[in-house]
Amino acid sequence: MTNSRRDIFKFAGGAVAGALFTPAPWRLITDTALWSENWPGIPRPARGEIRAKFTNCALCPAGCAVRARCVGEQPVSLAGVHGGLCPFGLTGHHLPYHPARLKQGPIEEAKAAVRKRAPDGIAILDLNPGRTVSWTYRRAMASLQGLYLAPESQPVAYDLSAAKTVLSIGAPLLDGWGTPANVNAARQNFRLIQAEAVESRTAVLADEWIPLAPGTERAFAQEILGALQGERTSVVARELTADGSSFVLGDAPEIPEINRLLGAYGKIIVAPSEAPVPEPWKKSAAAITRLADVPDHSIGVLLIDESNAASYIPWHFIEPKLTGDNPLVVTFAATRGGYARHAQYALPIAVYPELTDDIAPAVDSIHPTFRISVPLVAPVVTPPAGLANPADFVGALAGVPASNALRERADAIHKSAEGAIVTYADGKETPVKDLTADAFWKSLNQGARWDRPPGLSSLVPAASRSTLRPAEPIESSADLPLIAIREPHNPALVSPLMTKLYQESGLRLAPNRVALNPDDARAAHVPNGARAVLQTRIGRCSVEVTVDPAVPPGAVQVGGSPGIQDVCGPAARVKVVPA
Amino acid sequence: MTLRGTIVFSIGVLAALGAGWAGFPRVIYQTHRQPVDFSHQIHADKAGSKCDDCHAFRADGTFAGVPTLDKCSGCHAAAMGSTVAEKNFIERFVTPQREPEWLVYARQPENVYFSHITHVKRANLKCERCHGNQGTSNTLPPFQQDRISGYSRDIWGHAGRPAMTMDACVACHRQSHLEHSCLDCHK
Numbered sequence: 020m021t022n023s024r025r026d027i028f029k030f031a032g033g034a035v036a037g038a039l040f041t042p043a044p045w046r047l048i049t050d051t052a053l054w055s056e057n058w059p060g061i062p063r064p065a066r067g068e069i070r071a072k073f074t075n076c077a078l079c080p081a082g083c084a085v086r087a088r089c090v091g092e093q094p095v096s097l098a099g100v101h102g103g104l105c106p107f108g109l110t111g112h113h114l115p116y117h118p119a120r121l122k123q124g125p126i127e128e129a130k131a132a133v134r135k136r137a138p139d140g141i142a143i144l145d146l147n148p149g150r151t152v153s154w155t156y157r158r159a160m161a162s163l164q165g166l167y168l169a170p171e172s173q174p175v176a177y178d179l180s181a182a183k184t185v186l187s188i189g190a191p192l193l194d195g196w197g198t199p200a201n202v203n204a205a206r207q208n209f210r211l212i213q214a215e216a217v218e219s220r221t222a223v224l225a226d227e228w229i230p231l232a233p234g235t236e237r238a239f240a241q242e243i244l245g246a247l248q249g250e251r252t253s254v255v256a257r258e259l260t261a262d263g264s265s266f267v268l269g270d271a272p273e274i275p276e277i278n279r280l281l282g283a284y285g286k287i288i289v290a291p292s293e294a295p296v297p298e299p300w301k302k303s304a305a306a307i308t309r310l311a312d313v314p315d316h317s318i319g320v321l322l323i324d325e326s327n328a329a330s331y332i333p334w335h336f337i338e339p340k341l342t343g344d345n346p347l348v349v350t351f352a353a354t355r356g357g358y359a360r361h362a363q364y365a366l367p368i369a370v371y372p373e374l375t376d377d378i379a380p381a382v383d384s385i386h387p388t389f390r391i392s393v394p395l396v397a398p399v400v401t402p403p404a405g406l407a408n409p410a411d412f413v414g415a416l417a418g419v420p421a422s423n424a425l426r427e428r429a430d431a432i433h434k435s436a437e438g439a440i441v442t443y444a445d446g447k448e449t450p451v452k453d454l455t456a457d458a459f460w461k462s463l464n465q466g467a468r469w470d471r472p473p474g475l476s477s478l479v480p481a482a483s484r485s486t487l488r489p490a491e492p493i494e495s496s497a498d499l500p501l502i503a504i505r506e507p508h509n510p511a512l513v514s515p516l517m518t519k520l521y522q523e524s525g526l527r528l529a530p531n532r533v534a535l536n537p538d539d540a541r542a543a544h545v546p547n548g549a550r551a552v553l554q555t556r557i558g559r560c561s562v563e564v565t566v567d568p569a570v571p572p573g574a575v576q577v578g579g580s581p582g583i584q585d586v587c588g589p590a591a592r593v594k595v596v597p598a
Numbered sequence: 599m600t601l602r603g604t605i606v607f608s609i610g611v612l613a614a615l616g617a618g619w620a621g622f623p624r625v626i627y628q629t630h631r632q633p634v635d636f637s638h639q640i641h642a643d644k645a646g647s648k649c650d651d652c653h654a655f656r657a658d659g660t661f662a663g664v665p666t667l668d669k670c671s672g673c674h675a676a677a678m679g680s681t682v683a684e685k686n687f688i689e690r691f692v693t694p695q696r697e698p699e700w701l702v703y704a705r706q707p708e709n710v711y712f713s714h715i716t717h718v719k720r721a722n723l724k725c726e727r728c729h730g731n732q733g734t735s736n737t738l739p740p741f742q743q744d745r746i747s748g749y750s751r752d753i754w755g756h757a758g759r760p761a762m763t764m765d766a767c768v769a770c771h772r773q774s775h776l777e778h779s780c781l782d783c784h785k
């Protein structure tokens with residue numbers, strides 16, 4: 020019997036039909052999917068023992084306690100210990116691998132350039148003041164006769180638990196303003212009135228939302244102030260005075276005076292008390308200076324520490340302070356998106372959770388606290404590219420030793436023998452006086468937190484003070500028809516996963532986007548998703564457009580990217596034109 | 599189709615069935631032996647051990663998984679019985695302080711988050727619900743590793759058999775009305 024070609028096809032057909040009734044094809048399909056998990060380029064944590072490590076999130080001054088689930092040495096998920104983490108903190112372990120991360124910079128060359136120019140009008144701008152490294156900077160500046168600049172010269176702290184009514188004029192009180200766990204715990208006890216032009220996330224959760232016309236926040240604050248001074252009547256002002264325990268939050272320059280009239284200073288708004296600091300540091304530290312108080316054209320060398328910056332000061336406030344004659348700007352940054360655009364040297368720094376740094380007290384922390392953000396991973400950027408250590412860099416310029424500063428601070432706290440340390444692994448609270456200095460230091464390096472009870476804190480009434488920056492004059496202009504409403508400040512690096520989620524869900528405006536009312540978008544000829552140019556009196560900036568009926572007509576909601584902030588302050592008049 | 603054609607087609611079907619059911623598993627799975635000839639049954643019966651005596655939760659709530667040598671050598675620093683398996687274990691691992699490289703049947707992909715403590719303490723699930731009768735077996739089954747995916751064959755169960763597949767997890771969560779979102783497990 021001879022086999023024909025037709026027989027071979029029949030046999031093959033039978034084999035294919037038969038194979039469908041075996042596990043082979045189905046197993047191979049599943050295996051192929053699983054195999055694709057192992058492609059090169061897909062991050063795969065090393066296999067290893069599953070353990071929990073504790074640290075404190077350094078992305079903002081809330082400094083939430085973090086429990087990291089680690090496989091081997093690699094954190095694979097982060098969770099809060101008391102009260103959860105915000106979405107930025109939840110994805111913090113992605114940040115060292117961020118594609119936009121600054122990975123190299125001429126550290127030695129920058130050092131030589133600064134040495135050549137210093138101390139010729141040297142200053143350091145610390146955008147995350149209140150840390151131990153801030154004391155290193157202050158000591159270095161005192162030694163170099165330079166200036167230590169911070170967004171606020173006399174910061175204040177808010178005791179939300181003492182408030183019965185809070186009027187927030189555009190402040191993101193429930194959206195990253197303080198420590199999420201504190202704010203949520205205090206929230207049940209105060210009535211929140213949110214006055215702003217858009218129904219923000221805070222407005223949605225407030226007891227009352229007062230929709231303001233875009234750009235009238237300051238006028239609203241003036242109205243409240245007038246009512247408190249007895250010049251006019253206002254329902255909101257009456258409500259604020261009725262319960263005797265209220266305060267106002269916001270950027271308007273009238274707000275400190277309103278709070279003074281409400282009697283909030285010393286009761287709700289207090290001087291933040293700091294964890295103990297070694298005495299010699301205090302004696303040799305430069306004063307804290309506000310950028311606004313620096314004479315124009317006086318800074319020849321400006322060093323900027325952007326690590327986990329709590330705020331961004333637009334470049335148009337900084338530039339006039341620099342000498343006209345070739346000023347030198349060196350920034351320590353995690354990305355190229357911030358001041359690196361204006362600096363001669365942008366030096367890469369460690370990012371959370373690979374950096375070791377203590378966390379400045381949060382705006383709603385009224386008693387001294389000390390916690391260290393303990394590294395969960397070894398630095399991802401390693402020599403020869405290398406990372407700059409801003410404390411060592413600045414300390415070396417002035418001969419101020421910086422490498423042991425955290426330990427010295429911990430020893431000073433231990434010496435005070437006050438307060439207690441909370442260790443998260445076992446949830447225990449141990450009085451400091453029961454620990455040796457080494458045991459105290461060891462606990463801090465395991466993510467523990469030191470607190471001094473509120474009873475011992477010094478609730479010094481703070482004087483009425485002006486805001487961070489002088490309020491920008493309200494412009495009136497027909498050629499710039501829209502008024503900007505700014506989104507809250509975001510961390511410089513955000514996990515790509517977060518970016519994807521909030522851009523797809525529309526929950527948060529991406530930093531480089533602007534949102535327009537459909538009528539304004541139509542008038543400006545910019546469709547949803549189009550690239551456009553945001554134009555202000557100060558400059559222009561490239562943006563992407565979101566058309567959103569929730570934005571009131573005549574306003575444009577702008578993302579918080581440094582590029583946008585550089586050209587556009589809150590309530591600035593703007594125009595959006597097609598790119 | 600002619601009779602001859604039908605026969606040829608049927609031979610093809612039979613050949614594929616044979617290869618698929620008998621030959622394919624031999625090719626796709628590589629069989630490894632566990633480093634120690636371990637009997638859960640002896641530990642449960644003679645030593646009265648319970649699952650969580652060795653597979654314990656740490657103080658912080660994390661699951662310690664397969665015990666490390668420290669735990670074993672707590673009892674087996676010297677031989678407790680006269681079995682060859684115990685003698686081998688002491689000679690090969692306890693005396694040289696060498697950690698046995700256990701092959702974990704239940705290993706899950708990296709993108710899966712699973713909390714033992716939530717399932718055991720909060721949902722009161724018995725270990726057997728997912729791990730089958732492993733705890734009463736006299737020998738450890740051979741570890742059959744899929745050559746392509748790298749996972750153990752044992753976790754790929756089907757209905758009625760202990761399984762730790764995503765389908766099994768979803769089915770159980772659905773049954774208990776606890777199916778919330780993908781992020782429950784894929785964090």
Ligand code: SF4
Nearest residue numbers: 076079082083105108
């Ligand atoms: S609120 Fe701040 S500290 Fe807390 S998790 Fe979010 S970014 Fe981190």
